[in-house]
Ligand SMILES: CC(=O)N[C@H]1[C@@H](OP(=O)(O)OP(=O)(O)OC[C@H]2O[C@@H](n3ccc(=O)[nH]c3=O)[C@H](O)[C@@H]2O)O[C@H](CO)[C@@H](O)[C@@H]1O[C@H](C)C(=O)N[C@@H](C)C(=O)N[C@H](CCC(=O)O)C(=O)O
C-alpha cells in the first residue's frame with residue numbers, strides 16, 4: 115500500500131474512483147480500462163490531488179501520478195486506512211442469495227435493534243443508521259461508498275452492520291477487507307446470467323462470501339432446502355455452520371414443527387428457537403424460508419428470543435408482498451419479484467389467498483439477463499389466470515423486444531401486451547371484480563422507471579391507488 119506518509123503529505127480530503135463524482139482534494143483511482151487516462155484527466159481538472167494508476171504515467175501528468183501494481187488492491191487498502199478500518203470496529207453480517215436478501219436484511223436489522231444493538235443497514239432499498247435513511251442505487255455499493263458509510267456507522271456508535279452482498283459485489287471485490295461475523299445464504303436460482311454466464315459461475319461468486327470473507331470464528335447459516343445451499347454446506351470449511359430446512363431435511367440443525375399460513379402472516383413453531391410458536395406479519399411460504407433462516411441466525415449470534423419475537427411481530431418490508439389496496443374483496447399487491455423463482459412463489463401465495471380471479475402485471479428489466487424472460491412468461495401464464503405483459507425498466511433496450519422475449523414463453527390466450535406500465539396497471543385494475551387478486555410485480559419499492567438512461571418518476575403504488583379509488 116502507499117505509505118501513510120505519502121497519503122498524509124498529499125493532504126487527501128476524500129477518495130474517488132468515478133470522474134463524474136470527483137470533489138476537490140480527492141485522491142482518484144483510475145481503474146484499469148481503455149478510458150482510464152481520460153477519466154484521470156477529468157478528475158485532475160476537477161481538483162483531484164493525485165491519480166493512482168497501474169499503467170505508466172502520461173508524461174504531462176507524471177507529477178500527479180502514483181504508479182501501483184494493482185489499483186483495485188490499492189483502492190481497498192487505502193479505503194481501509196483512510197476510513198480508519200471501520201469494519202473491524204463492528205460486527206458485520208451479510209446475506210447473499212438470489213431472492214430474499216432485502217427481506218432478510220430488514221429482519222436482521224430489526225432483530226439486532228430490538229436486542230438493543232445500534233445497527234446500520236445497507237441493501238437494495240436503502241442505507242440506514244437509525245432514523246437516517248438514504249435511498250440506494252445498488253444493492254451493494256462500490257467499495258469506497260461502502261467504507262465511507264461504515265465510517266459513518268462507527269461514528270454514530272453502531273455495534274452491528276447488516277448488509278446484502280450481491281453476487282456482482284462479491285465477484286468484483288466491493289466488500290474487500292471485510293471479515294464477516296456471520297454470513298447467510300437464502301437460495302440460488304436463475305438470474306444475472308448476462309453477467310455471470312453460467313449458474314456455476316454465479317454460485318462460485320456467492321460462495322466467495324463464505325470462503326473469502328467470512329471470519330474464521332464466524333458463523334454460516336444456510337438454507338439447505340435449496341440444492342446450492344446444500345452444496346455450500348458440504349463444500350465450505352467453516353468452524354460454525356447452521357443448516358436450516360423448512361422441509362425438515364434429515365440432519366438439518368433447524369427444522370420447524372409446523373408453519374401455519376395466515377392471510378396476514380405466519381405462525382412458526384420451531385423448537386430449536388422457542389418452546390412456543392412465533393408470529394410474524396410477513397406473508398407466504400417464501401417468507402417462511404426467510405424468517406426461519408433469520409431466526410436461526412439470530413439464535414446463533416445470541417439475540418434473545420424476546421427480541422426475535424418483537425422484530426417478527428412488527429417488521430415490514432416496502433414493496434415485498436405489500437398490500438397496496440384491499441377493500442375486503444378486491445386486493446392488489448406490489449411485489450419485487452423479478453426472477454422466475456420469485457414470480458412463481460409469489461403467484462403461488464397469491465393463489466392461496468385469492469377467492470376470484472388471479473391476475474399479474476409484470477415485465478423484465480432491460481440490459482439484464484435475457485434468458486429469464488421467456489421462463490417468467492411461462493410462469494406468469496401458469497401461475498395466474500391472466501397476465502398483462504408490460505415494461506419494467508427497459509433501460510437502453512427497446513421495450514417491445516423485451517416483451518417479445520417474455521411472450522416467446524407464453525402459449526395461451528390468457529395474456530395481453532400493453533407496453534406502457536401505467537396503462538397496463540390501469541387496465542388490470544379496471545378489470546377487477548369482487549374476490550379478485552392482482553399482483554403488480556417487478557418494481558416493488560422502486561419509485562422510478564429507467565427508460566434509456568433517464569430515471570422517470572414512476573410508482574406502482576400511486577397508479578394502483580389512483581385507479582382503485
Ligand atoms: C456490471 C457492474 O456491476 N458494474 C459495476 C462496476 O462497474 P465497472 O467497474 O464495470 O465500471 P465501468 O462503468 O466499466 O467503469 C470503469 C471505471 O471507470 C469509472 N468511470 C466511468 C465512467 C466515467 O465517466 N468516469 C469514470 O471514472 C467507473 O467509476 C469505474 O471505476 O463497478 C461500479 C462501481 O462499483 C458499479 O457502479 C457498476 O454497477 C453498474 C452501474 C450496475 O448497474 N451494476 C448492477 C448490475 C449491479 O451491480 N447489481 C447488483 C444487484 C444484484 C442483485 O441485486 O442481485 C448490485 O449489487 O446492485
Ligand SMILES: Nc1ncnc2c1ncn2[C@@H]1O[C@H](COP(=O)(O)OP(=O)(O)OP(=O)(O)O)[C@@H](O)[C@H]1O
Pocket residue numbers: 211212213214215216217218238253278300301400401403404433434435449450451452455456457459460558
Ligand atoms: N426466500 C425467497 N425465495 C424466493 N423468492 C423470494 C424469497 N424471498 C422473497 N422472494 C421474492 O423475491 C422478491 C425479492 O425479494 P427481496 O427483495 O427480499 O430479495 P433480494 O434477494 O434482495 O432481491 P434483489 O437481489 O433484487 O435485491 C420478493 O418480492 C418476493 O417476490
Ligand SMILES: N[C@H](CCC[C@H](N)C(=O)O)C(=O)O
Pocket residue numbers: 238253452478479480482506507556557560
Ligand atoms: N437488483 C436487481 C434489480 C432488478 C429490478 C427490476 N425492476 C429490473 O429493473 O430488472 C437487478 O439488478 O437485477
Ligand SMILES: [Mg+2]
Pocket residue numbers: 215216217237238239253278
Ligand atoms: Mg435486495
